[in-house]
Amino acid sequence: MSRTRTRTPTSRHRRSWVSRLGQYALVLWVAVTVNFALPRLALGGPALVMYTGEGDPTAEQLAELGQLYGLDDPVLVQYGRFWAELLRGDLGLSTGHNRPVADVLLERLPWSVVLVVLGLVGAILVGALLGALAAWRRDAGHPDQDRALLVTVLALDAMPGFWIAMLLIAVFAAQLGWLPSYASAQLPDGGGAWLLESARRLVMPLATMIVTSIGTYFLLARASMSTVLAEPFLRLARAKGLPERVVATRHALRTALLPIVTNAAMAAGSLVSGAVVVETVFSYPGLGTVIADAVAERDYPLLQGAFLLAMLGVILANLLADLVYPLLDPRVRRTAEVVPA
Incomplete structure (x- = not known):
C-alpha cells in the first residue's frame, strides 16, 4: 500500500x-x-x-x-x-535638456503610464465585449448583427492613428470647441481645476489609443467566444436553468478572455510605439513626445533611457499576465501536488 x-x-x-x-x-x-x-x-x-x-x-x-x-x-x-x-538610477545626462535623463523621464512618465494603461484597459474592454457580443448574437441566430460589428471594427482598425487623431481635433477642438487641442498647453496650478483640465486633455489621445487598438481584441474575443459557445459545459449550465446573462458573463466570457490576456501582454510594446504617434499629434507631455524630440535633437542618452524604460514596461506587462492568467483559468493553477509517500 x-x-x-x-x-x-x-x-x-x-x-x-x-x-x-x-x-x-x-x-x-x-x-x-x-x-x-x-x-x-x-x-x-x-x-x-x-x-x-x-x-x-x-x-x-x-x-x-x-x-x-x-x-x-x-x-x-x-x-x-x-x-x-x-x-544607481543614473541614466546619464540629456544633451538636449542639459539635465539628468532620469529626471526628464520621471517627469513625463506618469502622463504616459496613464495614457497607455487606460488605453490598454479600454481597448481590451471595448474590443472584448464587442467581440463576445458579435459571437453571441451570431450563435443566437442574428448573423447580420455579427457582420455589422465586424465591418465597423475592421474599418476603424484600418484607419491610421494619426488620421483619427487629426479627425478628432478637427471635430471636437476646431469645430465644436469642446476639448483642447494641445495637451501640453499651460495647466492650472494644482487642485480640482488641474485635475479636471488634465482629464479633458486626456480624452482625445485616449480615444485615439482605444479606437486604433480594439481590432485585435475584437477578433480574438469573437473567435474565442465562438469556440467556447460550442463547449459542453455551457450546455450543462443552461440545463441547470441558469439565466443567459449568467451563462454569458460568468462562464462563456471568462473562458473566452484567456487568449486576450496573453495577447495584451505581448501587445504592450506596440501600444507604447503607438503612443509615440498619438502623443506627438496631440503634443501630449509623455514619453512619446520625449522620444520624438530626442530624435530631432539627436539626444541619444535620452533615447537610450526612454527605450530602456519602455522595454522594462513590456517585461513587467508580461510578468503581470503570468500572474493574472491562473486567476482566469483554474486549470493552470498548481497549488497542490499528490506525491507518493
Whole structure:
C-alpha cells in the first residue's frame, strides 16, 4: 500500500516560477546589453551619434565628446560602468535638456503610464465585449448583427492613428470647441481645476489609443467566444436553468478572455510605439513626445533611457499576465501536488 500526501505550494510550482523569473532576468539583461551596444555599433561611432552641433564635427570635438562620456575606455569598462550607473538610477545626462535623463523621464512618465494603461484597459474592454457580443448574437441566430460589428471594427482598425487623431481635433477642438487641442498647453496650478483640465486633455489621445487598438481584441474575443459557445459545459449550465446573462458573463466570457490576456501582454510594446504617434499629434507631455524630440535633437542618452524604460514596461506587462492568467483559468493553477509517500 502506498500513501499520498498533499503539499501546498508544491516544489514543482516553485521551480516553475524560479524558471520564469530567470527567463525574465535573461530578457532584461539582453535588452540592457542591446541598449548599450546600439550607439557603439552606429556608423561613425557613438561620439558622432551624440554630436548635436551644426555641420560636421571636427576630430577635436569628437575627442572631447569621447572624453566627456568615457567613450575612449575599453568596451568592457564602459559596459561595467553602464551597469553600475544603471543600478544607481543614473541614466546619464540629456544633451538636449542639459539635465539628468532620469529626471526628464520621471517627469513625463506618469502622463504616459496613464495614457497607455487606460488605453490598454479600454481597448481590451471595448474590443472584448464587442467581440463576445458579435459571437453571441451570431450563435443566437442574428448573423447580420455579427457582420455589422465586424465591418465597423475592421474599418476603424484600418484607419491610421494619426488620421483619427487629426479627425478628432478637427471635430471636437476646431469645430465644436469642446476639448483642447494641445495637451501640453499651460495647466492650472494644482487642485480640482488641474485635475479636471488634465482629464479633458486626456480624452482625445485616449480615444485615439482605444479606437486604433480594439481590432485585435475584437477578433480574438469573437473567435474565442465562438469556440467556447460550442463547449459542453455551457450546455450543462443552461440545463441547470441558469439565466443567459449568467451563462454569458460568468462562464462563456471568462473562458473566452484567456487568449486576450496573453495577447495584451505581448501587445504592450506596440501600444507604447503607438503612443509615440498619438502623443506627438496631440503634443501630449509623455514619453512619446520625449522620444520624438530626442530624435530631432539627436539626444541619444535620452533615447537610450526612454527605450530602456519602455522595454522594462513590456517585461513587467508580461510578468503581470503570468500572474493574472491562473486567476482566469483554474486549470493552470498548481497549488497542490499528490506525491507518493
